[in-house]
Amino acid sequence: MANLNPYLSFRTDARAAMDFYQSVLGGELDVNVFSEFPGMVQDPSEADLVMHAQLTTPDGLVLMASDTPSSMPYEKPQGISVSLSGTSAETTKAVWEKLSEGATITMPLDNAPWGGLFGMLVDRFGIAWMLNGDPA
Structure with missing residues (x-):
């Protein structure tokens, strides 16, 4: 089975x-x-x-990242968001509370027209996130 993982x-x-x-998010960081x-x-x-970092959460989510040395061109990520969905409303609120520290809120976490909770932010490191918690 192949994997598709955000690499920041x-x-x-x-x-x-x-x-x-x-x-x-918890989990093990290498x-x-x-x-x-x-x-x-x-x-x-x-x-x-950092040449390579990998965070694997207890739920099996995998988030990867690396630094870009000065000898290589670098552009801040744009036009993409890390989306965390399918979590309970309680988990979504807890993750939102932590991620929003020092973040720019682009859409406050609130009830979504399709049910559950939805919100968007750009975290303190410039990474865009979308959180979508399932309805209770």
């Missing part, structure tokens, strides 16, 4: 972002930095940047 790109904030997402792999460090000041 950052300039230098991957570790902080993934630590934050782990505090929001982080590898560029210095762990021979020949991958071009700038010694970037040795501890």
Whole structure:
């Protein structure tokens, strides 16, 4: 079976972002930095940047991320959102409360016309999220 997973790109904030997402979603976080792999460090000041991070939640969700070294072009993510759906209203509210710390709310979490809860925000790391909790 194939997997389709969000893979987030950052300039230098991957570790902080993934630590934050782990505090929001729970789960196990594995982080590898560029210095762990021979020949991958071009700038010694970037040795501890994240080459690959993977957060696997107890529910089986997988979120991945990496930093982009200064030797490579980088553009902030745009035109895409990480969508978390199918959770209970209680879980949706709890995740929303944590994700919204320092975020820009683009659509407040509220009852959706299709049922359940729905809201949109851009978190403190510039990542757009959509939360959709199932009706009770």
